[in-house]
Amino acid sequence: MSKLTLKSEGDRHVVVTRRFSALPEAVYRAHTEPRLIQRWMLGPDGWTMPVCVCDARPGGKFRYEWADGKGRGFYITGEFTALEPFSRIVHVERMHLPDPTPDNHIETRFDADAGGTLMTMRMTLPDAAARAAMLATGVEQGMEASYARLESMN
Amino acid sequence: MPSLDAAFTALADPTRRAILARLTLGEATVMEIAEPFDMTQPAISRHLKVLEGAGLIARRVEGTKRPCRLAPAAINEIDQWLNMLRHALAKNYDRLDDVLAGMQPKKRKGLR
Numbered sequence: 001m002s003k004l005t006l007k008s009e010g011d012r013h014v015v016v017t018r019r020f021s022a023l024p025e026a027v028y029r030a031h032t033e034p035r036l037i038q039r040w041m042l043g044p045d046g047w048t049m050p051v052c053v054c055d056a057r058p059g060g061k062f063r064y065e066w067a068d069g070k071g072r073g074f075y076i077t078g079e080f081t082a083l084e085p086f087s088r089i090v091h092v093e094r095m096h097l098p099d100p101t102p103d104n105h106i107e108t109r110f111d112a113d114a115g116g117t118l119m120t121m122r123m124t125l126p127d128a129a130a131r132a133a134m135l136a137t138g139v140e141q142g143m144e145a146s147y148a149r150l151e152s153m154n
Numbered sequence: 155m156p157s158l159d160a161a162f163t164a165l166a167d168p169t170r171r172a173i174l175a176r177l178t179l180g181e182a183t184v185m186e187i188a189e190p191f192d193m194t195q196p197a198i199s200r201h202l203k204v205l206e207g208a209g210l211i212a213r214r215v216e217g218t219k220r221p222c223r224l225a226p227a228a229i230n231e232i233d234q235w236l237n238m239l240r241h242a243l244a245k246n247y248d249r250l251d252d253v254l255a256g257m258q259p260k261k262r263k264g265l266r
Contacts, residue, residue: 006240018247039253040249043245098172099172099176100175101178102175
């Protein structure tokens with residue numbers, strides 16, 4: 001059973017849901033405290049987040065930098081629009097590859113649910129093409145696993 | 155749509171991802187695409203060929219120019235891309251489960 005759902009909605013949205021057994025406060029903190037963020041928001045095995053700056057207050061900025069230890073890397077910058085501890089985060093972000101991708105507006109909700117948390121993350125891209133490009137760059141995150149699978153098939 | 159493997163290979167390169175990001179802003183000529191890169195036009199053309207071969211971009215002929223745009227087919231491959239993103243996110247959140255399991259609740263001043 002997969003706990004994660006990820007769906008497209010209309011032309012410009014992507015909606016992710018995930019259940020956690022921890023309480024909303026813990027899940028919220030894991031999304032706003034750098035020392036916690038650096039431990040899980042990493043993508044494929046082998047990647048690390050050497051830089052994690054996160055000023056979690058309205059108008060505050062964040063910057064996450066990833067590196068694979070072999071010279072590859074990229075970063076995301078963003079700004080927080082609204083924060084309601086421990087239930088809701090609204091922010092805008094873009095990836096730098098190194099040119100910035102179109103802004104992705106994201107609302108993340110943490111709702112108490114059956115003793116744990118239901119997280120709902122709703123992304124809004126400027127248009128369908130930008131959404132496609134965002135998903136395409138996300139593909140890279142899953143790519144190493146795909147290559148490993150390909151290799152095992154040969 | 156050519157194989158997903160071809161798309162992955164095409165996306166594995168940061169220059170090609172940057173080119174796709176540029177094309178989300180709209181159609182562009184090779185010269186326009188090459189501008190921000192410290193790279194020759196033939197080098198950019200080779201990248202465009204890979205992207206075209208993977209079905210991620212389409213080109214049309216306009217006089218001597220061959221402007222590029224994101225391929226509708228690529229844009230319509232949302233479901234497959236969603237699957238890959240799902241895979242990547244699933245890994246992150248599985249890791250987050252472990253982080254959460256090890257977290258001590260913040261000290262509270264008595265029960266509220």
